[in-house]
Amino acid sequence: MWTQNFVRVLQGASKVAEQLARTQGPDVAAKSSQLSKHATELARLVPYFLNGEGSTPSTSPSAASEPVKTENKTQEKTQVLKEHVIAPTNPPQTLELKVKTEPLKIKLPEVEKKPEPLNVAPPVVDEELPRKVWEEKHVPSSPLSRILGFGGLAARLAVGTAAEIVRSGGKNGTYNALVSDSNAEKLAETLCTMRGAALKLGQMLSIQDEAMIPSKLAVALDRVRENAHVMPKDQLYHQLETELGDDWRSKFQEFDDVPIAAASIGQVHRATLLNGDRVAIKIQYPGVAESIGSDLSNLKRLVTYTNILPRGLYIDEIIRVGKEELTAECDYLNEAENQERFRELIEQSGMSTKYVVPRVYSDLSTSRILTTQLISGVAVDKAVHLSQDVRNSIARRILKLTIHELFNWRFMQTDPNWSNFMYNASTDTIGLVDFGAAREYPKAFVDDYFNIVWAAANEDENTLVDYSIKMHFLTGDESPAMKRAHVAAGMVVGEPFRSHEPFDFQKSKLTTRLGQHTEVFMHGRLTPPPQEVYSLHRKLAGAFLMCIKLRAVVPCRDVLEEVQRQYYS
Known part of the structure; x- marks a missing residue:
């Protein structure tokens, strides 16, 4: 009852x-x-x-x-x-x-009452x-x-x-x-x-x-996602004094007490340095880093005692991986290092005309405060009213960068939050921010994973299953229904890369079709996936969702073929 x-x-x-x-x-x-x-x-x-x-x-x-x-x-x-x-x-x-x-x-x-349709104004993209x-x-x-x-x-x-x-x-x-x-x-x-x-x-x-x-x-x-609360002024000033000293205001010409963004771990403020440089200062909330373990444990108790989550979700593994990732994200010195590394990779690859990574001000950064160059633009989900050509260009660049990060650099920013990709219409560039979740992937893992993706793109079911067992997505002892669902989901993910023709992400209903297999996965899985894929699949899914949000119609196969030529040349 x-x-x-x-x-x-x-x-x-x-x-x-x-x-x-x-x-x-x-x-x-x-x-x-x-x-x-x-x-x-x-x-x-x-x-x-x-x-x-x-x-x-x-x-x-x-x-x-x-x-x-x-x-x-x-x-x-x-x-x-x-x-x-x-x-x-x-x-x-x-x-x-x-x-x-x-x-x-x-x-x-x-x-x-049915909700009235949203009346969304076109974004201001240059301010x-x-x-x-x-x-x-x-x-x-x-x-x-x-x-x-x-x-x-x-x-x-x-x-x-x-x-x-x-x-x-x-x-x-x-x-x-x-x-x-x-x-x-x-x-x-x-x-x-x-x-x-x-x-x-x-x-x-x-x-x-x-x-x-x-x-x-x-x-x-x-x-x-859009409206996390912000710290009251007393907490904000205490954090600044603790990290930058009692004289922290003397390090800036101006400091805006009103944040321009607030997220899960910290909030961001505009400021002007003594030399006139405009910067963004990310300030971590007090107690957040120390409470990661207990927070996740309390969340686990809540969802476990109410039986909301199915067995196949492997909540213990999610909590373990989540704790590792969040601990790394709370170290802003680690994020600063990731950001500088990513900026160098963008420049070395000749991509600096298409993407912008803000530089880090190390002398004003600590493990709890990160000061970087201030960039302008709008989050990609606010660019949906731009022309089809512009939206296609943004989506293709996001997809191409994602593939390049994984298969060329094996170093990826794995947080696909819309606000981490800022489009600037006046320069036609995409600003990339928030590198706390950036991570490396082992070469052996990436090589095997490419074989799965290439098999999915070419509808090669046998190769997809063989490498899925090798990488421990499957044990080989799953039910026929689970194996069919795994292969079918792989085929759906490979669809954008199957043809040289432009792929319509919104009309394809990718996520809806993938969702049809969710119940089988949740009850038919015999093993948790490799720990690397928690962050990887989050980023890949986010890239696809951004393409869907932008209603992109773009060719994708050539992006994967570039990688394939490097593997088999």
Whole structure:
């Protein structure tokens, strides 16, 4: 029954807090115990929410004897869950824990309104990014504050799920209630506030094609990508003083207190150096680097206890690889080194007329602050209103650079966030930023991987399977259905490179067709993929999605043939 599934979701939230109470210090234990009791009590209230479906809770809150008050308004009904006084299990004689819940308001519109089409203005492509009004929120930097952030999210999702189930009368099922509009908004708000590993995960999900995730969640995650909260001034100045010294302002002619961008790990400010150079200063949020492990563990508990993720996703491997990647990304000196290396590769390859990599100012960079040349332009997803020829040019350059990074340099920037590719119309160049996720790939891995890609491009199923087993994408013992799905997905990915004719990325429905095999992969996989492909496939998928977003129609086979000639010449 859906009620049983819902109780399981609530109990999952309770277990998250319970686990925190066992593994943390006394202060944390006390706070997380409150969250545990809150979620447990919500589970007991399910029959109460449902006006008598099932049995009455054996231990009901004192307020449960009072009827739920209902207000009737035009086209709207509102139910309010009042404050409850909850007696803890085996309490001391004088102890009573008072948990105060926010009013639970459930709106039931008679007719669901369809969203109006977006009216998006053409982008301004030659000017620097305009000043933006940001919402300032203190970054939770202590272990306690971050734990309570995740525990609070679990409780809010439980309440939101209850509200949605009551609203729909249980007709839509627990999963749809869990990914409702209100819960998606709660998730986005929490990720924007927490930042760090949690927000990074949300931003990675936000670049997925709309066909791969629920539309309600996609809208919320898109807000996550564009609207992370920023540090209040006291935290901002503390970070600058800690990294650049108490006299940090004396190092600049001007420093703009209002950021031009905010991301998962840090925010970016404009400044002018004493010599007049315009720079971008990326400042890391406090506590983010130190909390990566605990953040990912808390996220894992949340998704594991609610059974949202299927077995074939190999969440333990994702968490392990994610921790390694995020730890590297939080070291801005490592990013500075990656950025300078990439800039040299661009220049040595004669690509500097097509791509721009900002230079690094090492004397104003630390492990927590990165100062680079300021470049202008717009993120590629804001260039969708430009002419077909320009969009084709941008897409082909992104695709060509991606192939070149992997098979020629074996050194790739693996974060395909739209904002990491800035198009400048006045110079017709693509600015490349954010090299924290850049990494090398072993030659043996790249060589074998090229054979898979070349086999997919030429519809050579036998070679594709042979190298897939060699690289441990498959064990060879998979079910016939799993093998067929693996080959079919490979053929779809190789399609753009199959012909010399221009390939229409949007009409091809690549991501939709790949999504048709997802369920088979999730349940039929016998082994996690090689660890290198987590970052690699993220970048390749991002490059394809950028081509789809730009509605590109471009030839692709010649790009792969250039690599093939080097391998077999």
